[in-house]
Amino acid sequence: MMKKHHASAGLALLCLALSACSLAPHYQPPELQLPEQWTGQGTTDQATTALPADWWTLYKDPVLERLENQAMANNPDLQATAERFQQARDVMMQSRSRLMPQVIVGFGAVPNLVSWEPDIWSEIRNETRAKKRESQRKAAEYAAARLSLQAEIAHDYFALRGLDAQDANYRKAIDYYKKSLDIIQIRVAGLISPELDAARARELLYNTEAEWRDIQAQRQVMEHALAILVNVAPSEFHVPAAATNASTLIPHVPTSVPSTLLKRRPDIAGAERLMAQANAEIGAARATFFPNVSVKAGGYDEEHGVGVEWPIFTGGARRAATDQAWSKYREATDRYRATVLNAFREVEDGLSRVDRLSVELNSQKQAVEAARQTQNMTMDLYKGGLNTSLDLIVSQVNTLETSTREVRIKTELLQASAELIRALGGGWSRSNLPGQEQIQPFGTLEYGHLANANPVRDVRLDTDSDTGRDLTDGGNSREIRLP
Numbered sequence: 001m002m003k004k005h006h007a008s009a010g011l012a013l014l015c016l017a018l019s020a021c022s023l024a025p026h027y028q029p030p031e032l033q034l035p036e037q038w039t040g041q042g043t044t045d046q047a048t049t050a051l052p053a054d055w056w057t058l059y060k061d062p063v064l065e066r067l068e069n070q071a072m073a074n075n076p077d078l079q080a081t082a083e084r085f086q087q088a089r090d091v092m093m094q095s096r097s098r099l100m101p102q103v104i105v106g107f108g109a110v111p112n113l114v115s116w117e118p119d120i121w122s123e124i125r126n127e128t129r130a131k132k133r134e135s136q137r138k139a140a141e142y143a144a145a146r147l148s149l150q151a152e153i154a155h156d157y158f159a160l161r162g163l164d165a166q167d168a169n170y171r172k173a174i175d176y177y178k179k180s181l182d183i184i185q186i187r188v189a190g191l192i193s194p195e196l197d198a199a200r201a202r203e204l205l206y207n208t209e210a211e212w213r214d215i216q217a218q219r220q221v222m223e224h225a226l227a228i229l230v231n232v233a234p235s236e237f238h239v240p241a242a243a244t245n246a247s248t249l250i251p252h253v254p255t256s257v258p259s260t261l262l263k264r265r266p267d268i269a270g271a272e273r274l275m276a277q278a279n280a281e282i283g284a285a286r287a288t289f290f291p292n293v294s295v296k297a298g299g300y301d302e303e304h305g306v307g308v309e310w311p312i313f314t315g316g317a318r319r320a321a322t323d324q325a326w327s328k329y330r331e332a333t334d335r336y337r338a339t340v341l342n343a344f345r346e347v348e349d350g351l352s353r354v355d356r357l358s359v360e361l362n363s364q365k366q367a368v369e370a371a372r373q374t375q376n377m378t379m380d381l382y383k384g385g386l387n388t389s390l391d392l393i394v395s396q397v398n399t400l401e402t403s404t405r406e407v408r409i410k411t412e413l414l415q416a417s418a419e420l421i422r423a424l425g426g427g428w429s430r431s432n433l434p435g436q437e438q439i440q441p442f443g444t445l446e447y448g449h450l451a452n453a454n455p456v457r458d459v460r461l462d463t464d465s466d467t468g469r470d471l472t473d474g475g476n477s478r479e480i481r482l483p
Helices: 001-016 055-061 060-073 076-099 122-187 195-229 258-264 266-290 319-383 389-423
Strands: 102-106 113-114 292-297 305-309
Touching: 055 060, 055 122, 055 389, 060 122, 060 389, 076 113, 076 122, 076 292, 122 195, 122 266, 122 319, 122 389, 195 389, 258 319, 266 305, 266 319
Parallel strands: none
Antiparallel strands: 102 113, 113 292, 292 305
């Protein structure tokens, strides 16, 4: 019996000595040929200042800032994404637990038992590494979802303000058309102008009023969309109208250099972590070709000692699992390349749109001023009997259409700038990902909070120390009226 125990102890020590062996390939992300500069701008201006984490403050709009903060705190879809990160951490702990001895205390006829599986070929370690990297990937997915939500809030808010500006334009046009109709009716009553002039003026007025009602309906729908994003019932949510979106600042967006994009985009970080996860899974799959050693103590005599299992023939199952692991790694590498390529396309698109829309907006502003001058001069000529009511109506329609186009361009420029910021990572950095040592959600011997586990609190996922800690702290639906 003593010899058996000595042999078991010796084999256990040998297992410990060999437990550092890993069959995972050396991991190195693929090197990519990155451009030296962006080409989407007419004049390349590589700024060195990084975007702030609360990038929406660049627009100097307090209402937008409040909406963004409300959404970050209460959006349920974002909180659900945070819970997937929490679940990935717990799965990692389940895998990690296999590295430690398992102690079972029996009562009555059930024996006590201590079992341990020395991880000679690092199968468990590689599985744990894979789960840690998956947790990091889920953290990156959370960051990407958060950034996407921020950009969607800005996009919808700028659309709302654009509709407010359109509403103001239509109100002015309707007031002008009513005054114009009064002038025409006086001329008709004095037999200076035909009744046809009054009919044309009424048609223009009524059509414009109908279009104005449609703009008001569009604004209500957009307001409802914002309500859902900030987790408030649409009936209890209202953003007071603004006369124009001209007060919203269009900020200069620092673009940095292309190579930094790999560290600024959470989706790229997530794709890279998927590669790292697949790499560790290869090591775990390859370990199944080697003997598995387990140590048991306690219980009945036949349960004592060291056991060795070596699956010699499994009908190709192990080879299939290993080939699948390699294929998953190659697939992850391909997806990483595609993610990087798409990120560069989005930035180039954003730079091009912001640059071209800025030029277009400047030209359109001049067109609006010219149209208003034409409208005023046409009215003066009509009063003097030097042109027809048709000329007057054409100038009035052109003025409204030109003003409407200016608002649309300004709105698209604001939305394009927010989309460019999102494409550049929105102030996020790869350093915001939790390290592998931060993934563990609780201590090995911690058994508290079993009735209601703690939400995600202890992993830093953004650069703002005042927000984002409690990712699952939802808010109650309440009326929000923003000044």
